[in-house]
Amino acid sequence: MKVWHFSEQAYHPAFETPGAMRVTLPARHCDPVEAGRLINRYLDEYVLADELGFNIMVNEHHAAATCMSTSCLTTLSILARQTKKARLLALGVPIGNRDNPVRVAEEIAMADVISGGRLEVGMVKGAAYELFMSNRQPTGFMDRFWEAHDLITAALSNTGENFAWDGEHFQYRVVSLWPRPIQQPTPPIWMTASSAGSAAEHAKLGYVCGTFLSGAVARSVFAGYRQAYLEAHGKPANDDRLAYLAVVSVANDRKTAFARAEKMKSYFSTAARLDPQYRNPAGFLSVKDNVRMLRAGPNAVRPRLRDGSPLPSDPTIEQYIDAGLMFVGTPDEVFQQLKTFHADVGGFGNLLMMGQAGTLDHQETVENLSIFSAEVMPRLGSLSVEPPDVRYEAFA
Amino acid sequence: MGSEAPIADLLSHARTIDVRGVSMEMVVKGKGPPLLLLHGMDGVEGAAALIDALAQNYEVYAPSHPGFGTSALPSGATTVDDIAYTYLDLLELLDLRDVVVVGFSFGGWLAAEILVKDCSRAARVVLGAPLGLRTGDRRTRRVADIFVLDEREKEARMQHTKAAPIAVAELSDTALERKMRNTEALSRFGWSPYLYNPKLAQRLHRINAPVLMLWGEEDQIAPIAYGKDYASSLAAASFEAIPQCGHRIYVDQPAAAAQHIHAFAQAKI
Numbered sequence: 001m002k003v004w005h006f007s008e009q010a011y012h013p014a015f016e017t018p019g020a021m022r023v024t025l026p027a028r029h030c031d032p033v034e035a036g037r038l039i040n041r042y043l044d045e046y047v048l049a050d051e052l053g054f055n056i057m058v059n060e061h062h063a064a065a066t067c068m069s070t071s072c073l074t075t076l077s078i079l080a081r082q083t084k085k086a087r088l089l090a091l092g093v094p095i096g097n098r099d100n101p102v103r104v105a106e107e108i109a110m111a112d113v114i115s116g117g118r119l120e121v122g123m124v125k126g127a128a129y130e131l132f133m134s135n136r137q138p139t140g141f142m143d144r145f146w147e148a149h150d151l152i153t154a155a156l157s158n159t160g161e162n163f164a165w166d167g168e169h170f171q172y173r174v175v176s177l178w179p180r181p182i183q184q185p186t187p188p189i190w191m192t193a194s195s196a197g198s199a200a201e202h203a204k205l206g207y208v209c210g211t212f213l214s215g216a217v218a219r220s221v222f223a224g225y226r227q228a229y230l231e232a233h234g235k236p237a238n239d240d241r242l243a244y245l246a247v248v249s250v251a252n253d254r255k256t257a258f259a260r261a262e263k264m265k266s267y268f269s270t271a272a273r274l275d276p277q278y279r280n281p282a283g284f285l286s287v288k289d290n291v292r293m294l295r296a297g298p299n300a301v302r303p304r305l306r307d308g309s310p311l312p313s314d315p316t317i318e319q320y321i322d323a324g325l326m327f328v329g330t331p332d333e334v335f336q337q338l339k340t341f342h343a344d345v346g347g348f349g350n351l352l353m354m355g356q357a358g359t360l361d362h363q364e365t366v367e368n369l370s371i372f373s374a375e376v377m378p379r380l381g382s383l384s385v386e387p388p389d390v391r392y393e394a395f396a
Numbered sequence: 397m398g399s400e401a402p403i404a405d406l407l408s409h410a411r412t413i414d415v416r417g418v419s420m421e422m423v424v425k426g427k428g429p430p431l432l433l434l435h436g437m438d439g440v441e442g443a444a445a446l447i448d449a450l451a452q453n454y455e456v457y458a459p460s461h462p463g464f465g466t467s468a469l470p471s472g473a474t475t476v477d478d479i480a481y482t483y484l485d486l487l488e489l490l491d492l493r494d495v496v497v498v499g500f501s502f503g504g505w506l507a508a509e510i511l512v513k514d515c516s517r518a519a520r521v522v523l524g525a526p527l528g529l530r531t532g533d534r535r536t537r538r539v540a541d542i543f544v545l546d547e548r549e550k551e552a553r554m555q556h557t558k559a560a561p562i563a564v565a566e567l568s569d570t571a572l573e574r575k576m577r578n579t580e581a582l583s584r585f586g587w588s589p590y591l592y593n594p595k596l597a598q599r600l601h602r603i604n605a606p607v608l609m610l611w612g613e614e615d616q617i618a619p620i621a622y623g624k625d626y627a628s629s630l631a632a633a634s635f636e637a638i639p640q641c642g643h644r645i646y647v648d649q650p651a652a653a654a655q656h657i658h659a660f661a662q663a664k665i
Contacts, residue, residue: 132544137474139584277546283583287576294564294572 001349001380004089005049005369006057006245007356008267009042009075011035014065015266015359021273022064023132029065039068043078045356045365050083052373057089057352062133066270072122073107080115088115091190091210091352092122095152096145097134102175104148105155109181117182122190122210123149128285129278138283144169151175157185190243196224203228203237210243210352215303215311215324218244219345226346239349244341247326247354250334250372260368261317261328266358268325269314331375338376342383351380400571406444412466413459415486419468422459426451429519429661431496432487433458434503436644437542438554439465439578443500446646449654454496459486461506463581465574476502476528476585477593480509487517496661497605500524500646501618502582505591512599520661521603523633524610524645524653525618527591529626539591539618543583553616556642600629607633608660610653612641634660 058075061067069075072090112119147169162176190208193199202209203225211221229237251257302310303323320326327337356365409425431454460467462479497518499507504526531539551559611623627633641648
């Protein structure tokens, strides 16, 4: 089992500001000196995570107090140089929102060479509301996404002559990566899914498939992936193709772990603070999906408790644990919770661990990561066996 | 389901027509000289009351624009400029002459895009609160951004008449699909630049038929000042402000709109 430390790198002082945390929150609420202090703190925690044997995951959002990383690859460029061993995962780059896919490929290649071939790249659809910031066309979004994907992978895997690209959405006279990436044909590619159908698409491509805070839905996502992988590749998928993201709070005593989990819980409450009209930009979802969503109602997408009822709007820590969104307690308790969940969803080889979330402070994060590394991580090998680590092909 | 009855009645007058491979839904109603009605953001169904009023004096042709209602989207169409060509094909196919061309809101923009390309089949043009010219300057918006208004506020601003709240659960799949398709098409053609074509202003001089512009005095989407500037960029336009009327002129004042259109179409100019 690979464990990846992840923080959304929130500007948590803004949590006190009433109203939305995304899209509409005015920039005047941001003190840039404080922002810099916080980002440096989160980077320190990432560097510590590297030393403690974690891999590293970063994400990006825009116009959001909940996430100050506005570019995965900018953040990872720093960590490429400041870390030694960790795999560095961008999960992900919202390529349907980017104007310039070749620029994305250049940034991937640069971070990959600086890190000595430790980069992993998620290409994600991203949250729907990001379209209000990128202002890219909502209709035809997935067509553009896949053309960007094809172009980025073509650029990364090109070891020969330069080429031109004349697509529906993007046109280039010269595509030429200097530097080109160390890892060939591309750094490992990840995608995210919250349904069996989308997981099946990723399986056909053999990409790593992550699902975030989805609880029991992870079981159908992973099953969809495994079945499609077997059909497409004629062999079962290794656990390392699957990833699950959750919040983890571990301490030497249960009371401390729960107190910290309460602080981390503000991740959930603030992430949800978005004015409703930004949730579903016109033309982003297909007509069919929109009709289905309207018919299903708002409860359809809520994670479920073990008894099948929807997670309430302000759940307790126990309910978050029950739903599989948080793993909280002593090392023994956290291991048991992970073991149960792992078995429930049919196994996965990557735990994307929010080791920092919400208002959890630096010292608490350091303890959380340190205790997890010393007392939980060594036991996870029994859940999921890692295949041999192929770093990159020497004779590509 | 009561709110769907007028839609069902309107659509009973709809036929499907193949326009050079593009399947278009078109309501045809009434007897008299031909009138092409180009609907607004809410689809042809939104204009049901006005179509009824106009059908007293005209043979009204009211298609669903490509991508709206059940009309197909021509391959590769992403702009109003693109679908204007579909309408030129439609007018040729139907061989309509001396047509009264009427367009509201989004359909007013579409009318302008059609007529700058070929105005030869138009006898008179009536534009009701048309969009299509710059909807803002660098830092100021003139036309309200409907893509960032919540559904209730958007509906409240769209029309002067108090709108009945839409209960999704009570809509049939067909009505819901039409609504979603209309929204999707509006996003396709109007997301960015926001409901305008930067090139349209330089082309407007090509509209050489007499133009009447109608505007709701209480328009909370495109303010009347936007309309007056629009009218002044169309050399021969006359301008009528309609009281007690918002952006959906065809919902708020269908009878007054029909009277204005008929009077203008008959007037000697």
